[in-house]
Amino acid sequence: MRAAAHAIQLMFMIRDIRIMNITGVNLNLLVAFDALIEELSVTGAARRAGVTQPAMSNTLAQLRVLFEDPLFLRHRTGLTPTPRAKELAEPIRKGLALLQGALSGSSFAPESSSRRFVIATSDYVELVLLPALLRRLARVAPGVRLALRPWSLHEAPPELARGELDLMLGFYDKLPPHHQEQLLFSDEYVCVVRRHHPSVKTRLTLAKYLQLSHVLVSSRSDSPGSVDRALSALGKQRTVGARVSHFLTVPVLVSQTDYVAALDRRVAEVFARPLGLKLFPPPLKLPRGNVGMVWHEQQAADPGQRWLRSLIADVASAL
Numbered sequence: 200m201r202a203a204a205h206a207i208q209l210m211f212m213i214r215d216i217r218i219m220n221i222t223g224v225n226l227n228l229l230v231a232f233d234a235l236i237e238e239l240s241v242t243g244a245a246r247r248a249g250v251t252q253p254a255m256s257n258t259l260a261q262l263r264v265l266f267e268d269p270l271f272l273r274h275r276t277g278l279t280p281t282p283r284a285k286e287l288a289e290p291i292r293k294g295l296a297l298l299q300g301a302l303s304g305s306s307f308a309p310e311s312s313s314r315r316f317v318i319a320t321s322d323y324v325e326l327v328l329l330p331a332l333l334r335r336l337a338r339v340a341p342g343v344r345l346a347l348r349p350w351s352l353h354e355a356p357p358e359l360a361r362g363e364l365d366l367m368l369g370f371y372d373k374l375p376p377h378h379q380e381q382l383l384f385s386d387e388y389v390c391v392v393r394r395h396h397p398s399v400k401t402r403l404t405l406a407k408y409l410q411l412s413h414v415l416v417s418s419r420s421d422s423p424g425s426v427d428r429a430l431s432a433l434g435k436q437r438t439v440g441a442r443v444s445h446f447l448t449v450p451v452l453v454s455q456t457d458y459v460a461a462l463d464r465r466v467a468e469v470f471a472r473p474l475g476l477k478l479f480p481p482p483l484k485l486p487r488g489n490v491g492m493v494w495h496e497q498q499a500a501d502p503g504q505r506w507l508r509s510l511i512a513d514v515a516s517a518l
Contacts, residue, residue, distance in 0.1 A: 226298075228265060229291050231258040235271060236288045237360055239278045247361045292377065295497065307502035309340035309510075314503055316343070319350035319358065320368040323446040324490060327465045328368065328383075332514050339510070351418045351444055359495040365504055367493040368511070377496045381508065383515035385487045386463040388425070393454050394475040403459075405435075405482035412440030414449050414460040426461050429483050450474050463488060465518075490515075 234244035235255075245255035263270055268283040280288070325347060336343055348364070350356055353371050355378050358364040374380060390408070392399045399407060415424050423431075430436055440458055443449065449460045450470035467478055492511060498504050 224265070225261075228258060228262055229295060231255060232262055232270075232284075232287065233292055233295055235259065235262075235278065236280060236284060236292075239271075239280070241278070292497070307506050309343060309506055311342065312340060312503070313342040313344070315346055316365045316503075316507055317346045317348065317363065318366045318368060319348045319356045319364050321349070321351045321370070321446065323370075323463060323466060324368045326447060326469065327386075327490075327518065328511075328515060331517065332511060335510060335514050343507075351416075355493050359493065360497075362495075362497065365494065365498065365507065366511075368490070370488055370490060371493060374493060379494055379496055379499055381492045381512060383490050383492055383512060384518050385489045386465050387487050388461045388481050388485045389464045389467050390459055390479045390481050391450065391453050391462050391467050391471070391476045392459050392479070393457070394477055396457060396477070398457075399459070399477070399479075403479040403482055408459065408482045409435060409437055411438075411457070411459040413437050414441045414443060414452050414458050415439045416444070416446055416449060417442055418444045424461075425485055425488070426481075426483075429485050433483065450476060461485065 231244065231248055234247045235241070238244045238247060241255050241259065242252050245252045248255065250258075259271065266283060266287065269281055270284040270287075271278040271280055273279075329347075333345075336345070350367060350369065353369075355371060355374055356364060356367055359367060359378065360375075368383070371380075390403055392403075392411075398410075409430075413426070415426075417424060426437065441452060443452070446463070446466055449462055450467070451474065452458060453460050454470075454474040454476055461481060464478075467476065470476060471478055492508060494504065494508070
C-alpha cells in the first residue's frame, strides 16, 4: 500500500498543486473526475464509470466542494472545464495510472494465466498477424484468451481511454493525447485485377489505371484513400465504382468483375492463386502503410499488458 499512497500523493505534487490530506479523500471521486474530464458529459462519465447519471451528478457536487471550484461549467454542447479542472487533469490521470500499476502487482505469469485481452483490429491484421500470434500463445500461454473487436477506422478507438479495450492494432494517423504507440510492420501496395481481365494484359499503365473502375476500402464515405491523395498531387482523379468496409472483400470482388484495386501486398498474395488474380506494381508512387499497436497510458504499467505488447511485437517482427 505504500506504493499506492505514494502514487496518489505524487499527483498532487505536480505543477505545485497543494497537497491535501490523502486520508480524507474518497479515491472514487478522482476516478469520477478523470471520467468527467475525458467525456465532458455527466451522462458519458456515468456510463464510463458504471454508475447512474444522478450518482455522477452527486459526485460532481462533491468534487466541487473538495477542490473549492466549479470545475465544470454547463453549456448546450456539454461541460466546459474551468482553469482549475484543466490544471488538475494531468496529475490526477498520472496518479491514477500509477495507482493502477501498484495495485495490479509487478508480475504476470503467462504460462498459468487465464486472462482475457480485448483487442480492436481490422480484418487485414486478423489475416496477417493473428495466425502466428495464436500459434505463439498456444505454446507460451495456452490459457490466455483473445477477444477481437472489429475496428477499421484509422484512429484510436475511444474504448481505449475508457479501459474497455487493451489494445488497438492496425493503421492509424495522429493519436489523441494520453495514448502510446509502437510500430509493428509496414506493407506496400500492389494493384490487382482478375487474371482474364479484357484490357489489362502484361502491364498496368497510369492511363489504363485511370480508365478502370476502382474498389476502395474505407469506412467513411467522404474519406479519400492513399491512392486518391497521390493522384490529387498529380492533378488527376479516379473513378471509385465500389466503396467497401473490409479488406478481405476486395479480392473476391476483383476476381469476379473488371474492377481494379490497390491492395496491401500481404493480402493480395494470399488470394492471388486461389482467386486467379494478377498483381502489378502501382503506376504511381504510393506510401507504405504502417501497422502499429496503440494503447492508453493508463494501461502502460500493467504487467499483463506489457507482456502482451512484447509478445505481439516479437511475432510481428518475424513478418
